[in-house]
Amino acid sequence: xxxxxxxxxxxxxxxxxxxxxxxxxxxxxxxxxxxxxxxxxxxxxxxxxxxxxxxxxxxxxxxxxxxxxxxxxxxxxxxxxxxxxxxxxxxxxxxxxxxxxxxxxxxxxxxxxxxxxxxxxxxxxxxxxxxxxxxxxxxxxxxxxxxxxxxxxxxxxxxxxxxxxxxxxxxxxxxxxxxxxxxxxxxxxxxxxxxxxxxxxxxxxxxxxxxxxxxxxxxxxxxxxxxxxxxxxxxxxxxxxxxxxxxxxxxxxxxxxxxxxxxxxxxxxxxxxxxxxxxxxxxxxxxxxxxxxxxxxxxxxxxxxxxxxxxxxxxxxxxxxxxxxxxxxxxxxxxxxxxxxxxxxxxxxxxxxxxxxxxxxxxxxxxxxxxxxxxxxxxxxxxxxxxxxxxxxxxxxxxxxxxxxxxxxxx
Ligand SMILES: Cc1cc2nc3c(=O)[nH]c(=O)nc-3n(C[C@H](O)[C@H](O)[C@H](O)COP(=O)(O)O)c2cc1C
Numbered sequence: 524x525x526x527x528x529x530x531x532x533x534x535x536x537x538x539x540x541x542x543x544x545x546x547x548x549x550x551x552x553x554x555x556x557x558x559x560x561x562x563x564x565x566x567x568x569x570x571x572x573x574x575x576x577x578x579x580x581x582x583x584x585x586x587x588x589x590x591x592x593x594x595x596x597x598x599x600x601x602x603x604x605x606x607x608x609x610x611x612x613x614x615x616x617x618x619x620x621x622x623x624x625x626x627x628x629x630x631x632x633x634x635x636x637x638x639x640x641x642x643x644x645x646x647x648x649x650x651x652x653x654x655x656x657x658x659x660x661x662x663x664x665x666x667x668x669x670x671x672x673x674x675x676x677x678x679x680x681x682x683x684x685x686x687x688x689x690x691x692x693x694x695x696x697x698x699x700x701x702x703x704x705x706x707x708x709x710x711x712x713x714x715x716x717x718x719x720x721x722x723x724x725x726x727x728x729x730x731x732x733x734x735x736x737x738x739x740x741x742x743x744x745x746x747x748x749x750x751x752x753x754x755x756x757x758x759x760x761x762x763x764x765x766x767x768x769x770x771x772x773x774x775x776x777x778x779x780x781x782x783x784x785x786x787x788x789x790x791x792x793x794x795x796x797x798x799x800x801x802x803x804x805x806x807x808x809x810x811x812x813x814x815x816x817x818x819x820x821x822x823x824x825x826x827x828x829x830x831x832x833x834x835x836x837x838x839x840x841x842x843x844x845x846x847x848x849x850x851x852x853x854x855x856x857x858x859x860x861x862x863x864x865x866x867x868x869x870x871x872x873x874x875x876x877x878x879x880x881x882x883x884x885x886x887x888x889x890x891x892x893x894x895x896x897x898x899x900x901x902x903x904x905x906x907x908x909x910x911x912x913x914x915x916x917x918x919x920x921x922x923x924x925x926x927x928x929x930x931x932x933x934x
Pocket of ligand 1: 538539540541542543566567568569616617618619620649650651654
């Protein structure tokens with residue numbers, strides 16, 4: 524199940540004279556392995572930090588470093604590289620290159636390539652924090668943004684020069700998200716999605732709780748891919764080790780009651796709600812304020828039901844005008860159970876998970892779901908949770924057009 528998100532994409536990477544240039548070697552390697560056609564352009568200063576040979580070995584292509592040599596050897600023209608490319612990324616981008624680009628200078632192969640490019644341009648600055656915070660650099664960055672270039676904010680941290688502040692080259696995970704967003708169809712632009720993810724925890728005492736095996740991976744994959752496709756995403760998450768996708772608003776909760784309250788307060792202005800969280804159906808009737816000692820334990824747990832968030836959302840769906848999507852974690856009679864949940868909770872779409880397999884459902888990196896809507900069932904392939912998320916979103920995009928009210932048949 525290879526990742527093919529960059530497969531066939533023509534990506535030009537411009538590297539400038541920053542100490543962070545070595546980090547981009549790993550990025551070139553990853554993109555090339557994922558099937559992208561990567562061309563690297565380096566400024567003269569960049570070549571002082573990392574040898575072009577490193578990038579030509581990783582990309583499998585000659586690195587362009589000089590405008591005149593490239594023309595003389597008929598290798599490539601100074602205007603050709605950025606034309607017809609899917610995107611152009613400058614990383615790391617020095618204060619010098621940012622200033623040059625902001626003022627339309629074209630005195631080397633990278634600046635001429637950018638000026639002549641007809642594709643989206645992304646810029647990842649990296650520099651000492653005083654250089655970054657200097658009003659001149661900030662003004663130049665604003666000029667580039669106004670020009671339509673995407674500037675990927677640098678991180679806060681300790682620099683190679685030992686100063687602390689903003690200016691460290693953004694992390695690959697964040698840069699990758701920006702690249703994927705530029706390459707994705709923006710078919711969810713203008714939509715507001717509320718996505719819930721992860722488990723809830725119901726405390727027994729200060730040390731113990733009732734929970735379940737949900738990792739949050741599916742909900743986070745949905746949040747990540749929806750954001751890539753242009754949606755405004757609010758993720759309400761129970762405890763999870765997953766990384767919060769950049770550009771996604773996150774509210775962290777612990778109990779089913781907290782999730783109920785956040786969802787109730789946030790559902791009003793959403794166009795789509797996806798309930799991928801595994802919310803606890805029960806909680807202890809009482810929570811001990813001190814840790815229960817082994818000797819004193821009654822060994823009997825009295826439970827009460829938590830409020831059903833999905834049912835509440837289903838009840839208010841018509842007046843609030845959102846599309847409601849649920850998940851059903853089942854171990855037998857999947858289709859019947861899914862269809863019943865769709866009907867009783869008044870959902871528009873349900874993703875039915877077989878949790879009896881180790882490579883689907885809880886904790887696994889992959890998933891295989893059956894989608895059920897008012898028209899019937901669609902079986903999705905066994906694939907990564909990210910690709911499953913994209914396929915679920917494809918269906919949501921179709922449903923956002925006119926809704927269908929046919930009752931599904933159970934084949
Ligand atoms: C050791 C060293 C590290 C440098 N790191 C950076 C940096 O991270 N960011 C930056 O903007 N300039 C940095 N510079 C300065 C640039 O290399 C210099 O401004 C150069 O002219 C940039 O040229 P270019 O934009 O054409 O690549 C560094 C210089 C040295 C000597």
